[in-house]
């Protein structure tokens with residue numbers, strides 16, 4: 001069996017597949033050459049870069065499995081593949097903590113102006129930063145503040161758990177209400193369960209000091225001008241979910257008016273070429289869709305994906 005890992009696969013996942021007798025190629029084939037190249041393979045694995053659309057599936061009748069190393073399957077025509085008897089698998093839980101930690105990277109960045117300070121610190125030969133120091137004199141602490149989490153699935157809950165560990169209050173919203181507890185595990189084996197209950201979207205929007213999005217993209221943004229207007233003045237907004245869930249033009253207006261103090265964005269409406277107005281804004285902390293890009297997450301993803309592929313072909 002031959003697998004093309006077109007967006008790469010962690011060495012541990014590759015080794016597991018090879019031990020099970022699979023041939024694994026990890027060289028990325030450009031999208032336009034994929035239909036030809038894939039004819040020689042039994043399966044393909046992707047992250048979010050490679051698109052596996054209907055035409056590609058039709059062009060490669062040998063393909064029996066599409067593996068998504070990650071959560072979002074918006075780059076794969078899943079229903080169509082399944083209707084043609086092609087299995088589609090993903091690894092929905094493996095990257096939750098890495099994404100949650102990136103949310104806090106953006107939050108800590110925003111409350112202490114790192115995105116701007118990193119651009120403006122005096123360079124060699126000019127050691128004066130007193131004016132800059134005055135500009136950044138009033139940061140904000142996270143402890144005791146309220147984080148609003150929109151989308152309370154695996155990543156939303158992991159984000160809430162980290163927030164509770166930092167001493168923040170959590171307000172969460174999900175289409176499917178949740179009432180239960182989240183467990184914080186501490187060094188030495190101690191753990192504590194903290195009750196959490198979802199509230200309405202309006203409550204989250206109106207009462208949060210920071211808002212983090214954790215939903216897939218549906219048909220329109222979840223946060224637009226109307227929602228920004230209802231938020232607290234000085235709110236910080238983070239998006240490590242999917243591009244399009246925030247109306248970027250409305251976000252820029254809200255940042256410029258001071259309604260939103262800062263934003264942290266890992267995902268963009270236009271990927272991989274976000275708009276210049278977003279890229280150059282001094283109040284936006286930017287990362288290039290790297291929520292799942294940690295050693296630990298990729299190792300878990302590679303291991304899980306390899307296991308799913310082996311199980312599928314051994315059925």
Ligand SMILES: O=C(O)[C@H](O)COP(=O)(O)O
Pocket residue numbers: 047048049069070071072073095241289290291292293
């Ligand atoms: O859906 C996901 O798993 C994340 O958006 C990560 O995507 P990536 O694997 O392309 O980094």
